[in-house]
Every structure is written in structure tokens, then in C-alpha cells.
Amino acid sequence: MATDLSKVGERERLKAQREPHWQRLRAGCFLGFRPSKRGGAGSWIARVYDEDSGKYRVKSLGDFGALAGNARFSAAKKEAEAVAELVEAGGEIRAKIETVADACRAYAASRPEAEARFVRYIYSDSLAKVKLDRLRRRHLAEWRKQLEKKPSLVSRRKEGEPKVRARAPSTVNRDMAVLRAALAKVLSPGAPNSEAAWQEALKSIPNANGRRTLYLDRGQRRTLLEQVDAEAAPFVRALCLLPLRPGAMAALTAGDFDKRTQELTIGKDKTGKPRRIRLPSDGAKLLSKQAAGKLPSAPLFMRSNGKAWNKESWKLPIAEAVAAAGLPREATAYTLRHSTITDLVSAGLPLLTIAQISGTSAEMIERHYGHLASDAAVKALAKLAL
Structure with a gap:
């Protein structure tokens, strides 16, 4: 019936x-x-x-x-x-943005990394159901307090308890930044020093952005590549050649690389905006080999099981290679990105160009690597000395 x-x-x-x-x-x-x-x-x-x-x-x-x-x-x-x-009539249905969760989903529609953070810290929290017209500073202050107490996961172990550490201020800032950006798209700032001032509860912790100081020189990176297992070797080699985030590298498909022009399109990254970069010969050769015989939608760097690499699958082979090579145990996939950017800055490449290639802002490059640019200038001037 x-x-x-x-x-x-x-x-x-x-x-x-x-x-x-x-x-x-x-x-x-x-x-x-x-x-x-x-x-x-x-x-x-x-x-x-x-x-x-x-x-x-x-x-x-x-x-x-x-x-x-x-x-x-x-x-x-x-x-x-x-x-x-x-x-x-051919019109488009637009979802109503009524709650914090609605605002987050709308913001994350083209931003995978933001969506991942919202899944971890917003959608399952009581904050998600708060109506935007009733959102107050106290709601976000309470959410922030809980976030700061939440430990960060260092690694997932198949056996035993997961390894965690206290959440760093810089991590809290990154988690708050995406929520602040999502709400700013649909809400105007509230009157300062009032309960309506939702934005005040999400102010960044000052001086929290610590530098990534661990640097692996080219010799150390070659030693790492000699020790990494054959399955992970192409992926790790690419991280040594190109200053991309590991997640962006893992998300590449065979269709993202144009062998004819030697250009690579990075579509899935922290910025959410696709960009194209021209590759050096070594990088182009590596990616040509990886793309050979694959469908455009297939992972460019494919594991033996046919799946793309991810944070949980690349951790172990890199950690094992680091130990075998006798390198500092703190070295990670992200260390390779930092090391590559360091080399580019030290070589005197314009900071704006490095920012465009690596998918970050010139301000961030200046903040974290500006001292190296100064060193490169000093060396250049020294060569002019009579």
C-alpha cells in the first residue's frame, strides 16, 4: 500500500x-x-x-x-x-546553507584536503548542527578547546595502540584556518568583543608555524633511494625531483602528464586550484616511464595492488629506507619536499617561481626559506669581488 x-x-x-x-x-x-x-x-x-x-x-x-x-x-x-x-526548466538546485556543516560542505566541494579535515573534526561534532544565524563565539571556543586537547595520530599500527602525540599549535592553526575560511564565505564578522564575534574564537596561535629544519642533501637522498624497496622507489624518486606535497604526488593520474610537452597538471592539492608545470628532463623521463601503457585515469604512481599511494602506505617503506640508510629517523616523505625547495632557493631561483611550482604562496616561501635566498645572494656577490 x-x-x-x-x-x-x-x-x-x-x-x-x-x-x-x-x-x-x-x-x-x-x-x-x-x-x-x-x-x-x-x-x-x-x-x-x-x-x-x-x-x-x-x-x-x-x-x-x-x-x-x-x-x-x-x-x-x-x-x-x-x-x-x-x-x-533546466535550472540548478542549490543546497541550502543553514548549518556549520552545510557551510563546510559547500567550501570543501573543490578542496579535498579541507573535506578531509572537516570529516575528522567537524561533521561528527555538535558544532556541525549549529544554525549559522545562531552561531556564537562560545560555540567555536568550545570546539577549539576540544580540538586543542585532541592528540595527533603519528602512525597506525596493525597491532597494539596507535602512536599519538600532543597536538602542535601549528596543527591547531591549520585545522582552524579551513573552518574560518568556510564560515567567512557565508558569514560576516561579528561585532568585536561580543558573542556574535564568531571569528575571534578562531584566531591563530601566534608564532606557531615552526620551520621544517630537517634537510637531506643530495647525497643523503641518493642513499635513501638506494635503500627504498623497488615498489616505492619511483614514487620516492619523484618526491626527490619535484617539490610537490606527497599527497598531491600520490593523486596524479597518467592523464595528468603530457609526454609531448613534458608538462604536468597538478589537480588535487592543498590549494584546490589546478596548475601546470614544465618538468626537467629527469622528471619527464621518470613520469613518461610511469605513464607508459596506463589508462589516463590510472594512478601515475601505482602500487603492486593497482592502487595509488597514500599516507598510510608510503610511511613504512620510507621509514625502513631511512633506517637502512642511517639517516635521521625524523625524515619523512615531507622532508623530501622541504629538501627540494631548499635546493631551489639556495640555487637562486626566484621565490615566486618556486611558490608557483610547489603550490604555495610566495609569502610562505619567504617566511620559511627567505634566509636561504639571502645566503644565495651573498654567494653571488662574492663571485663579483675583485
């Missing part, structure tokens, strides 16, 4: 579940109702078939809790039909 959502009594008898209870309004247009597990008004959803894409479009309509129970169906039906008219 078809569900009749217009009857209050029948709605109250429906089981609370993830999938809404649907009622067909007309061909290609459905109205759904999801009962509240906590005894609330429940929520209404529109589902409309889009002939252009061949897919159903879904939009949340809210709970209509301000209306009497017998009036909610009519209001929800009217909204669903309006959505259907929009889709059928």
Missing part, C-alpha cells in the same frame, strides 16, 4: 530510518519524509528526475516545524513541485 504523507497519523507511525519514506506526486516528482529519531517534526525532501543528466536531483526542504501538523504536507508539496519546475 502506498504511503500517504498527507495524513498526520500515518506519518507518526512511520519508522525512523536513513532512507526517507517517499510519496509519488507525479511522474518524476516525489516528496519524501524522514521521521525524527528524537521525536521532533521530522524533515521533508524533494526528489526530481532530471532528463538532461538522467539522474534524480534531491533537495532538503526543512521540517516546516512552525506550521501545524496538518499544514506541513501542503507546504512541503508546494516546495517539491517548485523544485520540479526548476529542474524541468
Whole structure:
């Protein structure tokens, strides 16, 4: 028997579940109702078939809790039909941004790293459900307090307890920065020194950005490559040749490399904006070999199981190679990026060019590597001395 959502009594008898209870309004247009597990008004959803894409479009309509129970169906039906008219006319459904979680999802739509942070620290927190028009400084202050107490995961072990450490101020700043950016897209700053000043609870911890001081020279990197296992060797060699973030390198596909022009497109990175770089001959040869015989969508650096590398899979082979090579045990995949950038700055390459290649800002390069640029200038002047 078809569900009749217009009857209050029948709605109250429906089981609370993830999938809404649907009622067909007309061909290609459905109205759904999801009962509240906590005894609330429940929520209404529109589902409309889009002939252009061949897919159903879904939009949340809210709970209509301000209306009497017998009036909610009519209001929800009217909204669903309006959505259907929009889709059928070729319009685009835009999700309502009502809560902190909504703002985060909208911001992270093209920013994978931001989405990963939101998954870890926002979506499962009570802050996610706070309405944006009711967001206050105390909500974010409480969230920040919990974040600062949360330990950082150093490594996941197959056996025993995971290895953790206290969360560093610089890590707290990075986690807060993405939330601050997401909220700034949809909220104006509140009046200073008031509860409405949500932005004040997310101020960065001053002087928290410590330098990555561990540097591996070219000889040490060659020794590392000699010790790393054959499966990880191409990936680690690429990290030694190009100043990319390990995650961005791992996300590359065969189609991202143009053998004819020797150009590489980096699409998945911290900035969220694709960029193209021209490769030196050694890098081009390595990537040509990795791309050979692969479909454009295949991982450029593929593991033996056919999957791309990730943080958990590259840790062990690099750690084992570091130990075998007798290098400082603190050396990681990110150390290789830092070392490559250090070499570029020391060689006198313009800081803006290095920033563009490595996918960061000239300000960050200046902040962390500016002293090396000064050293390079001193050496250049010394060569001019009579």
C-alpha cells in the first residue's frame, strides 16, 4: 500500500530510518519524509528526475516545524513541485546553507584536503548542527578547546595502540584556518568583543608555524633511494625531483602528464586550484616511464595492488629506507619536499617561481626559506669581488 504523507497519523507511525519514506506526486516528482529519531517534526525532501543528466536531483526542504501538523504536507508539496519546475526548466538546485556543516560542505566541494579535515573534526561534532544565524563565539571556543586537547595520530599500527602525540599549535592553526575560511564565505564578522564575534574564537596561535629544519642533501637522498624497496622507489624518486606535497604526488593520474610537452597538471592539492608545470628532463623521463601503457585515469604512481599511494602506505617503506640508510629517523616523505625547495632557493631561483611550482604562496616561501635566498645572494656577490 502506498504511503500517504498527507495524513498526520500515518506519518507518526512511520519508522525512523536513513532512507526517507517517499510519496509519488507525479511522474518524476516525489516528496519524501524522514521521521525524527528524537521525536521532533521530522524533515521533508524533494526528489526530481532530471532528463538532461538522467539522474534524480534531491533537495532538503526543512521540517516546516512552525506550521501545524496538518499544514506541513501542503507546504512541503508546494516546495517539491517548485523544485520540479526548476529542474524541468533546466535550472540548478542549490543546497541550502543553514548549518556549520552545510557551510563546510559547500567550501570543501573543490578542496579535498579541507573535506578531509572537516570529516575528522567537524561533521561528527555538535558544532556541525549549529544554525549559522545562531552561531556564537562560545560555540567555536568550545570546539577549539576540544580540538586543542585532541592528540595527533603519528602512525597506525596493525597491532597494539596507535602512536599519538600532543597536538602542535601549528596543527591547531591549520585545522582552524579551513573552518574560518568556510564560515567567512557565508558569514560576516561579528561585532568585536561580543558573542556574535564568531571569528575571534578562531584566531591563530601566534608564532606557531615552526620551520621544517630537517634537510637531506643530495647525497643523503641518493642513499635513501638506494635503500627504498623497488615498489616505492619511483614514487620516492619523484618526491626527490619535484617539490610537490606527497599527497598531491600520490593523486596524479597518467592523464595528468603530457609526454609531448613534458608538462604536468597538478589537480588535487592543498590549494584546490589546478596548475601546470614544465618538468626537467629527469622528471619527464621518470613520469613518461610511469605513464607508459596506463589508462589516463590510472594512478601515475601505482602500487603492486593497482592502487595509488597514500599516507598510510608510503610511511613504512620510507621509514625502513631511512633506517637502512642511517639517516635521521625524523625524515619523512615531507622532508623530501622541504629538501627540494631548499635546493631551489639556495640555487637562486626566484621565490615566486618556486611558490608557483610547489603550490604555495610566495609569502610562505619567504617566511620559511627567505634566509636561504639571502645566503644565495651573498654567494653571488662574492663571485663579483675583485
